[in-house]
Amino acid sequence: MKIITKLNNLKIETEKTIIKLFQTYHISQIAKICNNPNLSKNLLNMPYPFTIKNAKAWVKNSKKLLKIGNSLSFAIIEKHNNELIGSIALENLNKTHRNAEISYWIDEKNWNKGYATEVLKAVVEFGFKKLNLHRIIGKCYVENIASAKVMEKCGFVFEGTLKEHYFKLDKYKDIKMYAIINKNC
């Protein structure tokens, strides 16, 4: 894994991807990928239908959160064809407690090819080594087996179930809470 940490050019390179901050030119591709109920149903803040307007707001918000030091939202770019295939973010960055929350999505046409696992491992390493985070948490709906599996494959430990923690699609949802701790800092 190669990491470039100059903020404007922040880039993490994995075997099959380049992970870099979202830019305005990603908007149409974000709208195309995210206008999918199979993504939306597993993500708290992703509506369906998902329009260009939503994609513009997504990029604007990620730039705003970057500026105030709250979140780093990365585009996942497939190396071999330079296409956007997903997103991974470190959210709610907390300098006092040195913790953050991970969230991610992958274009459905690329599911089960190992992308989420590859990029999550890289972003955890980046968070621990470059941001000096002590703990990174991840939450998923109990029925989201793929996401739980990705976190487990990356060394996250299941800490428990938060009962009826979120309200989505007219239902209160149980959430599985995972975390990974940095033993070195």
Ligand SMILES: CC(C)(COP(=O)(O)OP(=O)(O)OC[C@H]1O[C@@H](n2cnc3c(N)ncnc32)[C@H](O)[C@@H]1OP(=O)(O)O)[C@@H](O)C(=O)NCCC(=O)NCCS
């Ligand atoms: C969750 C998500 C990011 C996974 O991305 P991905 O690139 O397909 O993940 P990976 O290929 O790295 O790993 C997926 C694993 O889940 C497994 N899996 C997927 N669906 C499964 C199911 N229904 N039952 C059991 N295992 C399943 C795959 O077999 C794979 O495990 P393996 O490598 O041991 O075979 C993707 O499904 C997605 O974007 N979902 C919608 C958004 C979302 O849920 N985001 C996370 C919110 S918490």
